[in-house]
Amino acid sequence: MPRTFVWHPGKGPKTTPRPLPPTLGQLRIKQVRSAIGHPEAMRRTLQAIGLRHHQQEVIKPDTPSLRGQLKQVRHLVEVTPVEE
Known part of the structure; x- marks a missing residue:
């Protein structure tokens, strides 16, 4: 979803990645x-997902x-579908 209001223009991304279907x-x-x-x-949401450390994958x-x-912590995680 695009960001519509930024406190500090030039800080952070102009847009966020689209959610996965x-x-x-x-x-x-x-x-x-x-x-x-x-x-x-x-922090508790990350622990509930199973992430305990920076750069950890589950x-x-x-x-x-x-x-x-994932929506609550979307700025802290990267989500990709698993290819089977």
């Missing part, structure tokens, strides 16, 4: 940014509940 497969989730300095709720089945968790 719903699949019945699995997703590879990689933590690309640290949880340090973010709210406790985001593979999870694609479910609506996982999609909701």
